[in-house]
Amino acid sequence: MTTDFDRGWQRNKTGLGVWEHRAKVAIAGYGYSELDRRWDGVSLDRTIGAFQVDAMEKAIADAGLTAADIDGLMVCPEAAGDSWAQADRGMNRPYFDPPYDTEDGLSYTTAEWLIAEFARRGTPLSNLKYIDGKAPYIGPEMGKAAQAVGDGLAKNLIMTYNMGNVEGRYHLEEGIYSPSGRQWSAPWGWMTSAMMQHAFVFLQYCTKYGGSRDNLAPFVINQRRNGLMTPWSFYTQHEPYQITVEDYLDARPVAWPVTILDSDRPVQHAAAFLFTTADRAKDMKQKPIYVLSHAQMTRPSRSTMGTIEDHEAATEDLVKILYDGAGVTAKDLDVFNPYDGFAVFTQTYLEAFQWHDVKRGEAFDFYKGDIRVEGPHPFNSSGGNLGNGRTRTAMYTDSIEQLRGIAGPRQIRLKAETAACGQVTPTSNGHIYLSTVAD
Amino acid sequence: MPKTIPQPDEVSKPFWDFVDQQKLTLQYCTACSRYQYPVRAQCYDCGKADNLTWKEVQGKGHILETMVVHDTRVVRRKIDVPFNVALVSLDEAPYINFLSNLPGTTAHEAPQGAPVELIFEPLEGAPGRFIHEWRVTK
Known part of the structure; x- marks a missing residue:
């Protein structure tokens, strides 16, 4: 995941006040593809590119628009895993006939590829005026899309994000040398920041407030439960049974305290969102979901690893930017879908957002309560990555469905007029605040 | 435990040269009075490179x-x-x-x-x- 992108548009410091485009931008459509564990290397209608076009077509149709109505395109062109060819490992898997004669469309997608594919299908994006083919990952990408429409760069902007997963175990460090940033970590067996950095912070959390990994069991089990209420989730399709406390406690350790059940499962999936102006959204097919605010946070660690104090401060600043931008407080937030790529950091968000009045050190007690979607504290109604597979977009699609009242069995029984969701980790993320009500 | 071998770059080479001499010597910003590790091109606090020196720690x-x-x-x-x-x-x-x-x-x-x-x-x-x-x- 690159963090090397333009940040001039970001809302990334406190004191910015109410967002200048508050409720003047809306999400008028959304769509998502089917979900596979991996691309099988054969089915050209199930590549990540094909899934992404499918999601975009659905989002455009959901808004009641056609490809010709789209004047803005925003794409994150990064690969989630390794390349298809894996030439660097000597595999050299062959490519296919166009449009699959390069990596583009197989392990990542670019704006150019998507534009060409729409044209090839006879529904060209013929009126594009604004193209951002180097957007960041989904957290900040959502905010950037909202900002772009608010700034008048596009009227009907389709924004899309995918998580691809080709065959093979990816991101292996196979050589004997560790270059660049990994010279400071890989020699000691360090793998990924998201897992190990946050495992350290989680251990610090347990030292500071009490508790252990065992206290995450109710949360992880509930994530799986919510995912099993999502028809297309990985678990509904392939492992349609609930996990138990015993399953969780006995799970295979990966980097203790993180186990396999604390970690999201990579999948092949894409989603897309249609951003437009609030005025236009009122005349479109769906009830508008207004964007009240967005916020981003990027705070590099001072030393090898950030500490719990760093992560708590970063998330508290993030939430202040987001809430101030929307002109709201914690009690105004109905639907809350924070990131859970690893179970060990979600409590950092929960406590920073103070959703349902949960304050620092109180997450484990909160998890012990009734956090089911039917209950009084329907936490992370999407099921997140842990419940669905590593889509990184289920939090957004669920938030929209909750606000539209179409979440099916996942529909929370409480009022669902506002939602907050975001990606990814506490010191590197973007969040968005949504509402069915403009005023 | 066969660790992977850190591959120094232009900025980090002095650090690893010190390590090869069995000395732990960190960057130190004389303006901020702060140590720095891992090695960076600029000071984490002031963002400047001019005041970064090397200082051995205990x-x-x-x-x-x-x-x-x-x-x-x-x-x-x-x-x-x-x-x-x-x-x-x-x-x-x-x-x-x-x-x-x-x-x-x-x-x-x-x-x-x-x-x-x-x-x-x-x-x-x-x-x-x-x-x-x-x-x-x-």
Whole structure:
């Protein structure tokens, strides 16, 4: 995941006040593809590119628009895993006939590829005026899309994000040398920041407030439960049974305290969102979901690893930017879908957002309560990555469905007029605040 | 434990040269009076490079927390699992922390908060090169 992108548009410091485009931008459509564990290397209608076009077509149709109505395109062109060819490992898997004669469309997608594919299908994006083919990952990408429409760069902007997963175990460090940033970590067996950095912070959390990994069991089990209420989730399709406390406690350790059940499962999936102006959204097919605010946070660690104090401060600043931008407080937030790529950091968000009045050190007690979607504290109604597979977009699609009242069995029984969701980790993320009500 | 071999770049080369001399020498910003590790091109606090110097530290620390790796993407380390990965804070600058495998301490038995001391391990496959490590003080 690159963090090397333009940040001039970001809302990334406190004191910015109410967002200048508050409720003047809306999400008028959304769509998502089917979900596979991996691309099988054969089915050209199930590549990540094909899934992404499918999601975009659905989002455009959901808004009641056609490809010709789209004047803005925003794409994150990064690969989630390794390349298809894996030439660097000597595999050299062959490519296919166009449009699959390069990596583009197989392990990542670019704006150019998507534009060409729409044209090839006879529904060209013929009126594009604004193209951002180097957007960041989904957290900040959502905010950037909202900002772009608010700034008048596009009227009907389709924004899309995918998580691809080709065959093979990816991101292996196979050589004997560790270059660049990994010279400071890989020699000691360090793998990924998201897992190990946050495992350290989680251990610090347990030292500071009490508790252990065992206290995450109710949360992880509930994530799986919510995912099993999502028809297309990985678990509904392939492992349609609930996990138990015993399953969780006995799970295979990966980097203790993180186990396999604390970690999201990579999948092949894409989603897309249609951003437009609030005025236009009122005349479109769906009830508008207004964007009240967005916020981003990027705070590099001072030393090898950030500490719990760093992560708590970063998330508290993030939430202040987001809430101030929307002109709201914690009690105004109905639907809350924070990131859970690893179970060990979600409590950092929960406590920073103070959703349902949960304050620092109180997450484990909160998890012990009734956090089911039917209950009084329907936490992370999407099921997140842990419940669905590593889509990184289920939090957004669920938030929209909750606000539209179409979440099916996942529909929370409480009022669902506002939602907050975001990606990814506490010191590197973007969040968005949504509402069915403009005023 | 055959660690992977750190590959110095232009900015980090002085640090690793010191390590090969079995000295732990950190960047130090004379304007901010702050140590810095890992090595960066600019000071984390003031953002300037002009005042960055090198200053040897004593090599005493404490274990903040320890995780245990059971499955790793670092292929060279696969034969070592399970192994400790501790986060060690430097006593004379506690805001500086290091990773450590805590050589001599069995996985899952690292004493939280214990004092540790600096050692230097030879790097397998890189004659004359070393890497900084930390060992629990008896």
